[in-house]
Amino acid sequence: MKKWECTICGYIHEGDEPPDECPVCGADKSKFVEIKEEEKPAESSSAQEAEAVEKEPDTSTAASEPAAAATKKKETLSGFDQIKDLLVKHHLHPITVHTPNGILPIAVIMLLLSWVSGNIFLGKAAALNLFFVILALPVVIFTGIVEWKKKYQGAVTGKFKIKIAAASVTAAGSVITLAWYLIDNTVLTSSGAWIFILIACITVLAAGLAGHIGGKLVFKD
């Protein structure tokens, strides 16, 4: 059975042919490369070790070349690029996205309870939670864009389009909901309350969708 790797997200497919579309990132067939088993030399390991000792000076020189190239590349990276590399290396996007994705469902549940029960304090608590969601969003969006460009080559596949659209709806929905509440804090007892609640529900569903695609990219299943 052949193995194929998606060059965008690293998903591994087993089969005679690569899939028409990557189930994880949505990249098309052309982005898959076949993984070929490396041909191992028939020599015994001890023979290889002996050869390695004989060729030690050459080996060390050869090894130092890529290292020198890597150092040079690192030097040519601007300070900002180095920061972006660190953000990706230390998974800042998945870490920071937990703030809005964790708080948003609670805020929407409190809005729903406030709407149903008429308890104004639940509405106020939801608004306060939404404020912290909005505070976290610039960091989440920035780290998301950096990760998409650096880790996934900024690939414009269907899955990434949906993820970006869902993130945009989440951001817009959070801002609209909080702004509406701040302009009219009696919205939950007004006749337009169902539109307000609908926007809040769409916002949390969009956050869930963006998180779902993000989870697939991370776990590749």
Ligand code: FE
């Ligand atoms: Fe992929």
